[in-house]
Amino acid sequence: MSIQLNALPKQLSALPKANHTIDAEDLLPESLCQFLACTTPDAWLQWALENPETLLIDHAQCEKKAASTAMSLLYRYVDQPLLLSKMSQLAREELLHFEQVVALMESRGVAYQHLTASRYAEGLRRHVRSNDPERLIDVLIIGAIIEARSCERFARLIPYLDEELAKFYRTLVKSEGRHFEDYLLLARQQTSNSIDERITFFVAREAELITSPDTAFRFHSGVPA
Numbered sequence: 001m002s003i004q005l006n007a008l009p010k011q012l013s014a015l016p017k018a019n020h021t022i023d024a025e026d027l028l029p030e031s032l033c034q035f036l037a038c039t040t041p042d043a044w045l046q047w048a049l050e051n052p053e054t055l056l057i058d059h060a061q062c063e064k065k066a067a068s069t070a071m072s073l074l075y076r077y078v079d080q081p082l083l084l085s086k087m088s089q090l091a092r093e094e095l096l097h098f099e100q101v102v103a104l105m106e107s108r109g110v111a112y113q114h115l116t117a118s119r120y121a122e123g124l125r126r127h128v129r130s131n132d133p134e135r136l137i138d139v140l141i142i143g144a145i146i147e148a149r150s151c152e153r154f155a156r157l158i159p160y161l162d163e164e165l166a167k168f169y170r171t172l173v174k175s176e177g178r179h180f181e182d183y184l185l186l187a188r189q190q191t192s193n194s195i196d197e198r199i200t201f202f203v204a205r206e207a208e209l210i211t212s213p214d215t216a217f218r219f220h221s222g223v224p225a
């Protein structure tokens with residue numbers, strides 16, 4: 001399924017695509033597209049292109065938070081060797097992404113300023129069960145969802161970005177796609193029972209957050225209110 005230009009709202013279809021155009025689906029693993037319950041609405045894409053500075057600043061925030069979430073798992077679950085190695089590697093990669101976004105912001109004269117968090121992560125985390133292993137399973141499923149959505153959004157933005165940013169986002173599509181797989185693997189590893197029902201629950205909550213009206217533009221926000 002590709003973004004059909006003639007199906008886009010007038011404003012977005014009027015935006016010129018760059019020369020490096022490539023359909024999002026050509027970049028995204030099929031398993032990831034099937035995992036998410038909805039694609040990013042065109043209204044969010046339009047909102048992002050109208051807010052290039054906030055997009056970069058909030059993206060930097062997201063990379064930092066992704067590293068911090070992985071670090072907190074490193075502290076809490078010291079008896080799980082695979083989790084420790086995957087989360088340690090992931091935290092390092094997210095911090096590298098953070099450095100890369102901050103460097104891009106500096107080269108473009110974008111001032112790093114404080115932004116309030118979007119409702120997205122909290123909107124998912126409020127459903128996390130209290131006790132392990134259920135707690136950890138939920139946190140890992142949410143990790144997989146956030147990585148998958150980030151990957152999908154980078155891919156959808158690429159056709160509209162300048163070459164430098166598009167090139168950077170193509171590398172992120174690859175690493176966030178891998179992080180999605182790692183989180184899912186770790187979640188499934190926590191129990192011999194199926195976690196599919198729990199995945200379906202969280203993926204549905206996520207789709208609600210992605211498709212419903214939101215007050216402020218952020219990397220993981222819904223659509224303009």
Ligand SMILES: [Fe+2]
Nearest residue numbers: 063093094097
């Ligand atoms: Fe990242």
Ligand SMILES: [Fe+2]
Nearest residue numbers: 066147176179
């Ligand atoms: Fe990631």
